[in-house]
Amino acid sequence: MRPIDDLFERYGESHRNPFNKRVHWICVPLITFSLLGLLWAASPWLALGFALFALAYYIKLSLPIALGMLLVAGTMLAILSQMPAVLAVSLTIFVLAWIGQFIGHKVEGKKPSFFDDIKFLLVGPAWLLGFIYRRYRIAY
Incomplete structure (x- = not known):
């Protein structure tokens, strides 16, 4: 099994509930x-x-995933470069999104450990991109 497939499988172990996935x-x-x-x-x-x-990490795992994440991160950085009150907005989004994550894991009944959560900060976005790639039959 390729390292990226192993990471996606391990990440997916605590993301099987449809509500948690959404x-x-x-x-x-x-x-x-x-x-x-x-x-x-x-x-x-x-x-x-x-x-x-993060891009270097993704390149090590999969060049197609790295290219997709380059587009995602580039878009996000471009938005941030034009956004007023970046700190306040980002802090608010960060807290609310983590609350959402905790609710999703509570519904799931299975939560990764704190250290896995930290490591999975980079895996989560790629895991979602992997779904998009599979849907459109893009090899990764």
Whole structure:
């Protein structure tokens, strides 16, 4: 099994409930956006550095996923560069999206450990992108 397939399978173990999956389709992109926003508020260079670090991680896993995530992150960074009150908006989105995640996992009845949650910050967006790729029969 390829490392990306293993990560997607492990991530999916605690994301089988249909309600929890729907919550993740909303909250994971919001968490990604807000995390980049929090970093942007500290320094645009910090946000860009994190995005490049994540891109290197995705390249190691799958070039097609990396290209998709480059488009996603680039779009998010472009929005953040034009957004007023980045810190306040990002902090609000971050807190509300994590509350959504906790509700989804409560309904699921299975929650990843804290350390898996941290590691899965990078896996979650790629996991969702993997669904899109499969739907449109794009190999990853």
